[in-house]
Amino acid sequence: MEKLLEVKNLEVSFQTYGGEVKAVRGVSFDLHKGETLAIVGESGSGKSVTSQTIMKLIPMPPGKIKGGQILFNGEDIVKKTDKQMEKIRGKEISMIFQDPMTSLNPTMKIGRQIMEVLTKHQNMSTSTAKERAVELLRLVGIPMPEKRVIQYPHEFSGGMRQRAMIAIALAANPKLLIADEPTTALDVTIQAQILELMKDLQSKMDTSIIFITHDLGVVANVADRVAVMYAGQIVEMGTVDEVFYDPRHPYTWGLLASMPSLDNDDKSELAAIPGTPPDLIHPPKGDAFAARNQYAMAIDFEEEPPMFQISETHFAKTWLLHPDAPKVEPPEAVKRRMRKLASTFEKPVLVQEGKS
Template identity: 65%
Template sequence: MGHLLEVKNLEVNFKTYGGEVKAVRDVSFHVEHGEVIAIVGESGSGKSVTVQSIMGLIPDPPGKIKGGQILFEGQDLLKLSKKEMNKIKGFKISMVFQDPMTSLNPTMKIGKQIEEGLRLHQDIPKHEAKKKAIEMIKLVGIPNAKERYEQYPHEFSGGMRQRVMIAIALACNPKLLIADEPTTALDVTIQAQVLQLMKDLKEKMDTSIILITHDLGVVAETAEKVAVMYAGVIVEAGTVEDIFADPKHPYTWGLLESIPNVEENEKQRLVPIEGAPPDLFSPPKGCPFAPRCKYAMNICMKEMPPAFDIENGHMARCWLNDTRAPKIDNLVAAGRSNHD
């Protein structure tokens, strides 16, 4: 059994008045059946563009997929016609966006919105669709499902609307659910509930999940694998254990250092990553993180580091992993002890 999804050497550009933005550069990763992978990075790192490419949502123009393959169950999605892609979207691959209010139709009862996808992809009679919609409302933990079926989006709280979105996305039992910052607009307690819900549903329905987030706390709670993106490139990827216990890229260290630690005393300062991401009109020749990296060497400015294989699928694009590079003692500890 192959990977459920395999993205290979994806390149996505956007034409603008100022020139061509290289938004995603040589991105490769794969998702197994029943697995949760998180793609992490700050705004503009290319993570949303990556998943929009999978969903066929890149507006052309101005966007253009310049190269690569997106293999879903062995089939290259980039070669499909719009019509063929529409059969897969919402049926085999579904997406939950960060703001449910822009994705839900305010003039339509939520029960009908859940049914819409069902009836589009599955030839089922009206009463069956209604029954399934009410089941989905229950499944995502919304009480009084029958009454709620008749209500409009504005009658739901933010967290409940996000649950409705998940119900719509999961109505057709998709094999892959893409969640783009699904908890950004919610407060922390509700955030935890929505993430727990997604984890429970993954177990029940054996759906794989790609979770897009800028929040490493969310990753620790939810994912099994992590890909860290910076300036359109995956700079590190591995299991959650690899990334949290033994990260091998200075950008990842920076992200980890900026997580607040509950056990530390209140005086502990969070360490921001100094500087700004590079201009993607003319991406740097070398490592995109080099101008902000305190460990940067000459080669980092000149040449993009290859994907160094650390072990067992843990990969980092950083010249410090080259055998010729100077050794930095226990890198995370080094990063963290400077200011303890």
């Protein structure tokens, strides 16, 4: 498959009064055409910063890309100027945000907000753009689009607003859609509708999607591949099956174990990961997760673990995969879902530095 996006060793920092916050610390991943990659992780893990950096939407300053490359269609986005980015944003890459209540301009009609993209990137005249805006609203499942197009955002419900956001994002047929927790602010039934809509539109338009979420249920529903982020790094990455049925990183175990499931008996308590994420002004020595990790070994506090490869597509950044590491048992809730996958290598392979 053709690679649409390649992120290599991306480092992003924010200069604050307290010091330099290293929000993203060497993230690498790639994305194929038509693929959906989910990035999961708790708040502050750097998933939103990573995705906004791809569009260069982080405020600079205080934000700064300290290193790495973002290759989109082979061109490095990091080097592009703001003027060049204007041709990419909305046209090649577009974004749906978390809160549809605040992401639309309250004093501008929905139609105009869609038309802006069309007149900017598709060179449409106002009247053609207006017709197209109605079509787009119909496409995202908004009833009576002719009437809705001249309404203001406050006349839309939350789910409708997110549909309108999707219409804006897809207006110029972008190659990459970044969805930053698009369903977090919506209630569950609307969530399901929005996810359904996104999957449907993806198959129609052949867009690649980066889906940022902390909801593993959503991940299982939409993603082809999953990247688990912790403290500004990707700690495990693999196909949905690999991450859900054969997780290797103790942080992923923690996330999966803390997911409520219908199979859970009512006696066992829902697990939680103890502690809080580390301070990214002074990232800890060794493995950032060590302090919260019940499986942590002495080396975790001393040296950062390298990336190990478990299959062609599955990677994890933990010392537990080292040949000398003791055999450990994942938590009960994770063990229950574990499956032997055919693609797994005999033995985890150490990935050479700088690649993943």
